[in-house]
Amino acid sequence: MVRSILLRGFDQDMANRIGEYMKDHGVNFIREFVPIKVEQVEEGTPGILKVTAKSTTGDQIIEGEYNTVLLAIGRDPCTRKIGLDKVGVSINEKTGKIPVNDEEQTNVPYIYAVGDILQDKLELTPVAIQAGRLLVRRLYAGATTKCDYVNVPTTVFTPLEYGACGYSEETAVEKFGEENIEVYHSNFWPLEWTVPSRDNNKCYAKIICNIQDNERVIGFHILGPNAGEVTQGFAAAIKCGLTKEQLDSTVGIHPVCAEVFTTLSVTKRSGENIAVSGC
Incomplete structure (x- = not known):
């Protein structure tokens, strides 16, 4: 359900x-x-x-x-009964989550929060670990680096893996305007699926580019085998400001799934066919 x-x-x-x-x-x-x-x-x-x-x-x-019922109940922050009201820390009354600024600082200057209890932040364990490490370094080691909550690679381990980094298409349109983004996309056919002729147009890749910023890649999405492994590597490039031109000038490894990102040429707005017939 x-x-x-x-x-x-x-x-x-x-x-x-x-x-x-x-x-x-x-x-x-x-x-x-x-x-x-x-x-x-x-x-x-x-x-x-x-x-x-x-x-x-x-x-x-x-x-x-x-025969079996599995409940995916989600997460519920246990913030209402730990005394935050006594020290004046604000929480979202509806969700129980804690609003913070870009340094994980609450409305009480000497109280910080990290992890899944943060309002409008990603609920991912590696993000919480990274945010905690960076916060400690800023507080006690004189560092200045803040946690990047946008260019975070993640994977959904559905039967066909989904890897993503950066903005979703909906969020990119909302933030930058539809006229200022270009979406390049394509189906692809993994080599190991060709012999059994398995699902030849189910795997899919797309990048979302900011036209006003030299077509910088602001969203990366892949649906296919080992999507997490593919996404992890591209995430570093995206944090470094990867552009569509740089992807185009990269020599692809044939025949691997990640190769599709070096040959993307069809835009969503063009409406052209993206079906493939071989790996």
Whole structure:
């Protein structure tokens, strides 16, 4: 069941492609419903559980019987009962998260916060570790480097991996304006999928470029095998100001999935076909 959209906070073009891939491979998404009751119908291994769910957009109620029920409940900051109100630290009353400035400083100058409790920041363990290290160095070692919360590589380990770094397409349009970004994209066919002729137009790559900044790459997205491994390497280049021209002038390694980023030529706004017939 999906409360509203798939992979909230991620690029929705990519999220929907993941959804379609999973649907094609037997996953049934029940959209805009949330479970309100789970009852055991039959004991055993596996047993039978009856799930009652309610629509998030109306009053419709549905029921279904399953062998296994897994609840992805998300995270809830435990900030309301640790005395922050006594020292004057502000928290978001709705979410319990803590607003901070770009140095992880709360509204109380001598109190800092890092990690998943931060408002409008990424909920990723490596980000929390990096932010904590940099904060300590600024406080006690005279350093000045701040945590970069934009160019953060991450991967969603769905059946077809999704790797990303930088802005989603939606956020880029909102921040820079649709007329100021160019999206280059293409399908690609991994070599190991060619012999069994497997899903030849499911893997997908795109970059989002800032036209006003020499087509600097501000968003990197890949859906395919080992997407995390591919994304990790490109993330360093993106932090260094990678541009479309630099990608074009890079010699690709053939035949690997990452090669597609050295040959991207079709823009989304052109509407041209991006299907491929070989690796």
